[in-house]
Amino acid sequence: MELNALYNQIIVENSRAPQNRRKVEDATIALEGVNPSCGDDIVLELRVKEGVIEDAGFTGDGCAISQASASLMIDLVKGRTVEDARELLHLFFGMIKGEVADETRLEELEDAVALQGVSHMPARVKCAVLAWHTLEEALDGKQPQELRL
Amino acid sequence: MNELQKQFPILTVPENGKRLIYLDNAATTQKPLSVLKAVEDYYRQDNANPHRGVYELGVRATDAHENARVAVARFLHAAPEELIFTQNTSEGLNLVAYSYGLEFLKAGDEIALSVAEHHSNLVPWQRVAKATGAKLVYFYPGPDGRLSEEELDRKITDRTRLVAIAQVSNVLGLEAPVASVVRRARAVGAVVVLDCAQSAPHLPVDVKALDVDFAAFSGHKLYAPMGVGALYGKKALLEKMPPFLSGGDMIASVHEQSVSYAEIPRCFEAGTRNVGGEVGLEAAIRFMDSLGWEQIQAHEKALTARALKGLAAIPHITVYGEPVPEERCGVISFNVDGVHPHDTATILDASGIAVRAGHHCAQPLMEFLGITACARASFAVYNTEEDVDAFLSSVEQVRRWMGLGT
Numbered sequence: 001m002e003l004n005a006l007y008n009q010i011i012v013e014n015s016r017a018p019q020n021r022r023k024v025e026d027a028t029i030a031l032e033g034v035n036p037s038c039g040d041d042i043v044l045e046l047r048v049k050e051g052v053i054e055d056a057g058f059t060g061d062g063c064a065i066s067q068a069s070a071s072l073m074i075d076l077v078k079g080r081t082v083e084d085a086r087e088l089l090h091l092f093f094g095m096i097k098g099e100v101a102d103e104t105r106l107e108e109l110e111d112a113v114a115l116q117g118v119s120h121m122p123a124r125v126k127c128a129v130l131a132w133h134t135l136e137e138a139l140d141g142k143q144p145q146e147l148r149l
Numbered sequence: 150m151n152e153l154q155k156q157f158p159i160l161t162v163p164e165n166g167k168r169l170i171y172l173d174n175a176a177t178t179q180k181p182l183s184v185l186k187a188v189e190d191y192y193r194q195d196n197a198n199p200h201r202g203v204y205e206l207g208v209r210a211t212d213a214h215e216n217a218r219v220a221v222a223r224f225l226h227a228a229p230e231e232l233i234f235t236q237n238t239s240e241g242l243n244l245v246a247y248s249y250g251l252e253f254l255k256a257g258d259e260i261a262l263s264v265a266e267h268h269s270n271l272v273p274w275q276r277v278a279k280a281t282g283a284k285l286v287y288f289y290p291g292p293d294g295r296l297s298e299e300e301l302d303r304k305i306t307d308r309t310r311l312v313a314i315a316q317v318s319n320v321l322g323l324e325a326p327v328a329s330v331v332r333r334a335r336a337v338g339a340v341v342v343l344d345c346a347q348s349a350p351h352l353p354v355d356v357k358a359l360d361v362d363f364a365a366f367s368g369h370k371l372y373a374p375m376g377v378g379a380l381y382g383k384k385a386l387l388e389k390m391p392p393f394l395s396g397g398d399m400i401a402s403v404h405e406q407s408v409s410y411a412e413i414p415r416c417f418e419a420g421t422r423n424v425g426g427e428v429g430l431e432a433a434i435r436f437m438d439s440l441g442w443e444q445i446q447a448h449e450k451a452l453t454a455r456a457l458k459g460l461a462a463i464p465h466i467t468v469y470g471e472p473v474p475e476e477r478c479g480v481i482s483f484n485v486d487g488v489h490p491h492d493t494a495t496i497l498d499a500s501g502i503a504v505r506a507g508h509h510c511a512q513p514l515m516e517f518l519g520i521t522a523c524a525r526a527s528f529a530v531y532n533t534e535e536d537v538d539a540f541l542s543s544v545e546q547v548r549r550w551m552g553l554g555t
Binding site: 011015062063064065067124 | 334476488490491492495498499506507508512515521522550551553
């Protein structure tokens with residue numbers, strides 16, 4: 001395993017980047033995403049109006065991969081239509097699964113392409129996709145699960 | 150590679166092109182050849198369904214099952230009739246929760262347990278509390294990770310009917326004051342359920358001397374195959390408990406509208422058992438006997454002391470629980486400032502070092518400590534000083550990889 005490919009400058013910097021780590025004013029959707037086996041836990045907030053993701057932010061805690069991934073995803077989808085965002089989600093999942101490796105296509109993912117190294121690391125895939133799955137579920141209208149005893 | 154390591158086939162195969170340095174022994178241990186061979190021999194030579202066939206092979210399978218029970222009972226200083234084979238610690242604790250907790254606890258009763266419990270010794274009690282109306286009361290450790298006598302006094306009261314506690318925390322690695330817990334439980338008439346998952350691999354467990362009512366452990370954390378473990382229960386309690394799982398082999402006779410159950414412990418062992426695993430567990434106990442507790446403990450304490458001393462010398466490291474090697478059971482949980490433990494574990498993995506990162510199935514303890522996760526290195530008999538030194542030098546590199554200086 002090449003640590004350089006995984007912990008590249010974009011990921012290391014974005015894992016601590018503050019710009020998307022915030023609550024969203026007048027959010028229309030808030031959804032928690034959790035990796036139960038490891039405790040990565042984020043809350044994604046979106047303001048979606050007339051089919052456009054006007055604003056997005058996240059709060060939470062997790063490894064550098066999950067946190068950088070959330071921030072890079074928000075950079076990518078903010079201001080896009082829901083439809084465009086869904087296409088980008090599928091492209092990202094394709095990259096992480098190793099199914100899409102074509103560089104020209106992956107350019108659409110902008111800086112999120114820095115997470116491609118994860119495609120060779122099954123143990124960290126769930127960290128990389130946490131935010132993206134949460135966004136997918138949020139756009140699908142999934143409701144938060146209630147805590148219970 | 151030393152002679153002991155050579156007995157573990159997995160340690161002889163490179164991992165990521167490097168020698169495997171396996172420091173996730175608190176999750177599960179690797180298996181020696183003697184255990185692998187015992188399981189294979191059982192299936193090659195003695196396999197049939199125990200307690201069923203009258204043919205010679207069936208008798209050998211029954212003997213394998215019952216001889217393993219005698220060996221495991223002796224390991225815990227229990228009588229064989231008080232020893233129930235389970236899949237693992239979780240199943241043992243669930244058996245107690247369902248067959249004792251649901252049957253004998255009621256609204257207003259209290260279940261006392263430590264906030265440091267593994268989810269296996271916590272979630273079953275949440276379910277018992279919900280079903281019976283009993284209340285969960287938590288012990289909280291002090292800043293050193295220990296339970297004080299005052300805390301036990303405060304929480305074990307006339308309302309306490311059951312105390313569930315791990316003999317050794319799988320995160321902090323410290324031994325719980327079991328004698329103090331049992332003394333107080335006796336005084337108020339509560340039963341004590343001891344989770345030995347993390348203690349049985351590292352120290353002799355004598356259920357009679359401890360005078361606990363139930364004790365559960367997993368084979369796979371002490372060199373045995375996965376899928377086999379045991380539960381000890383005091384005879385007088387087991388005899389008044391209803392079965393947990395029901396079906397084949399746990400009955401005396403069955404009629405259309407009625408049933409009578411087998412004697413203990415068979416009434417708690419429904420269905421075909423994991424006899425291959427039980428034989429493997431017996432072999433694992435023989436393997437530990439061949440080393441002896443004195444050697445096992447001296448070795449693991451020496452490695453723990455070396456690791457704690459080394460970690461103390463590295464800046465930006467937090468170790469959870471008092472760093473006293475003499476009182477630690479081969480477990481060190483830690484974090485590197487500014488770095489999530491998953492990243493720490495991935496960076497160590499690149500050097501062939503396997504450590505656990507996450508909440509260690511102890512989320513309430515994580516919340517109590519004010520963290521979401523930590524990294525954990527844990528030792529077994531086959532680890533060496535060289536392993537510890539490789540671990541320490543890799544930990545030293547973590548912050549640099551994450552762009553946090555040298």
